[in-house]
Amino acid sequence: MSEEKREIAEGHTAEDLMASIRENIRACMQCGTCTGSCGSAFAMDLTPRQMWRMIQLGLVDEILASRTFSLCSSCYYCTLRCPRGLPLTETIHALKQLAVAKGLAEKKGARFYQTFLETVRRYGRVREMELMARYFLIMKSPVLPLRFTPLGMRLMMKGKVSPEMPKFFGSGKLDAIFRKVKELEARS
Amino acid sequence: MxxxxxxxxxxxxxxxxxxxxxxxxxxxxxxxxxxxxxxxxxxxxxxxxxxxxxxxxxxxxxxxxxxxxxxxxxxxxxxxxxxxxxxxxxxxxxxxxxxxxxxxxxxxxxxxxxxxxxxxxxLLDVIATDIGTDMIKAKVNHKLSGLRIAPYYGCQALRPYGGYDDPEEPHCMEPLIEALGAEVYPWSMGAKCCGAGLMTTKKEIAVELTGELLKAAKGADCIATVCPMCQMNLDSYQKQVSRAKGEDLRISVLYLPQLMGIAFGLGEEALKLNLNMAYTGSLQAKLRH
Incomplete structure (x- = not known):
């Protein structure tokens, strides 16, 4: 895909995503049950309730600049308890997609998921040791691996992970499926 | 079946x-x-x-x-x-x-x-709904007498879909634990989040959430889990979480089928208890009795 075409495709995706995000939240009545139910709310700069209001007001850039949506652990408490029955967790996933589509995704989380899907495309399944090795490589941080070294060593001693090195070339197990998904998404 | x-x-x-x-x-x-x-x-x-x-x-x-x-x-x-x-x-x-x-x-x-x-x-749905306590009791030959087990359900086994138990106050593991001859450790944290993938990307938050769970489980002999992500957050970071919380929060964390297997007399090798990251000496000693 040429640079220009890719920009158009991504522009579409971002617009579609934003439209569905606003539609999801249209009926929010600002009761705050979501915030009261959120285990990560203590660490957020915007509360979930505030974020929904900002979506209604179209303040997307402000939301994407906040850390709120990236702190969701998908526990589904807010979705379960929302008195309006709104798909709140799903909407947060859409915000995460939007951040990626706009190239604004916070580095660590987005890169971890990107690395994760790359190993799935290649092998069909996740090989945990390879996932972490690739994640460290892409993050280019000399200290990040150290935070996980003690656990990695213990897992290796238990024989739960093997120190496999990543393969960087060759075709992947799920190439066709990943390619087709991209094609369909560009079409819509 | x-x-x-x-x-x-x-x-x-x-x-x-x-x-x-x-x-x-x-x-x-x-x-x-x-x-x-x-x-x-x-x-x-x-x-x-x-x-x-x-x-x-x-x-x-x-x-x-x-x-x-x-x-x-x-x-x-x-x-x-x-x-x-x-x-x-x-x-x-x-x-x-x-x-x-x-x-x-x-x-x-x-x-x-x-x-x-x-x-x-x-798996929890199948064990609780299809298999049930009668079938389990019939297999138990090593009762887990005297053990206090805290049932931990986590999030996504119950929410958003579930349907086989209360998604906020689940209870389906309790009769199973009792069927194994153990005691249910009463706590209200069974359906609270452990932080899931945030342990990799936003560690300080997951350490906080896991810390609350481990603190609430103090007094139990063991936490029973039904999810590999919950298990890893609860059992693999106990040292770091203890340090962050300023108290010793080490506790055994075993998968529900491992506890069932012990009660069925299947032996440590079949159940791979040697691979658990948090299987404390005190629990091992209690199980040998």
């Missing part, structure tokens, strides 16, 4: 003891598990943050493999995230014709198709 068995990626690596103990216990109960040789990853929590279509296609591929076999069986899934993803396929397929067509257009690349109809069920 017969089920398609979807182990998922974690159960091939860091949660291998969950996989092997589940199989051992099912075999002891005379339940047949059919494994799909060519299964692939369900997308975990990565696909849904990247592409909505990919997040349904990846689990649908596995359902399509099972559909091809033409057998009338439910899926049995021990991992809560895999369970959520596989279950999501039917939930969404049935209310969105357009999505059904899109999924099948992608699956056609591998000459597969899926039209819905296979039930995806969590």
């Amino acid at each position: 017969k089920y398609f068995y979807y182990s998922g990626c974690s159960l091939e690596g860091t949660a291998i003891e969950y996989n092997l103990s589940t199989k051992a216990v099912m075999q002891a109960l005379g339940i047949e598990l059919i494994e799909l040789e060519d299964w692939t990853c369900c997308g975990a929590s990565a696909a849904e943050t990247t592409s909505d279509l990919l997040s349904v296609v990846l689990p649908a591929r596995n359902l399509a493999l099972a559909a091809k076999m033409g057998m009338d069986c439910d899926f049995l899934i021990p991992c809560s995230a895999c369970y959520l993803n596989l279950r999501k396929v039917d939930e969404r397929l049935n209310r969105d014709e357009g999505l059904r067509d899109q999924i099948n257009e992608v699956l056609q690349e591998e000459e597969l198709s899926y039209q819905g109809g296979i039930r995806s069920r969590h």
Whole structure:
């Protein structure tokens, strides 16, 4: 895909995503049950309730600049308890997609998921040791691996992970499926 | 009883003891598990943050493999995230014709198709609903007498789909623990979040959430889990969490089928208790009595 075409495709995706995000939240009545139910709310700069209001007001850039949506652990408490029955967790996933589509995704989380899907495309399944090795490589941080070294060593001693090195070339197990998904998404 | 068995990626690596103990216990109960040789990853929590279509296609591929076999069986899934993803396929397929067509257009690349109809069920649901306490009691020959076990359900085994237990105040593990001869440790944290993937990307938050769980479990001999992600957050970071909270929060954390296997007398080797990250000496001593 040429640079220009890719920009158009991504522009579409971002617009579609934003439209569905606003539609999801249209009926929010600002009761705050979501915030009261959120285990990560203590660490957020915007509360979930505030974020929904900002979506209604179209303040997307402000939301994407906040850390709120990236702190969701998908526990589904807010979705379960929302008195309006709104798909709140799903909407947060859409915000995460939007951040990626706009190239604004916070580095660590987005890169971890990107690395994760790359190993799935290649092998069909996740090989945990390879996932972490690739994640460290892409993050280019000399200290990040150290935070996980003690656990990695213990897992290796238990024989739960093997120190496999990543393969960087060759075709992947799920190439066709990943390619087709991209094609369909560009079409819509 | 017969089920398609979807182990998922974690159960091939860091949660291998969950996989092997589940199989051992099912075999002891005379339940047949059919494994799909060519299964692939369900997308975990990565696909849904990247592409909505990919997040349904990846689990649908596995359902399509099972559909091809033409057998009338439910899926049995021990991992809560895999369970959520596989279950999501039917939930969404049935209310969105357009999505059904899109999924099948992608699956056609591998000459597969899926039209819905296979039930995806969590291991806990199968144990509590299909197997039940009578069948379990009949197999128990090493009662877990004197053990206080805190049942931990986590999130995605119950929410958003669930249906077999109360998604906020679950209880279905309690009669199972009692059927093993143990005592239920009373706590209100069974359905609270451990932080899940935030342990990798936002460690300080997950350490806080896990810390609250471990603090509440003080006084129990063991926490029982039914999810490889919950298990890892609860058992593998106890030193760091203890340091952050300023108190000793070490406690044994075992998978529910491991506890069942101990009570069935299956032996440590079959249940891979040596692979657990948090299986304390005091629990081992109590179990030897």
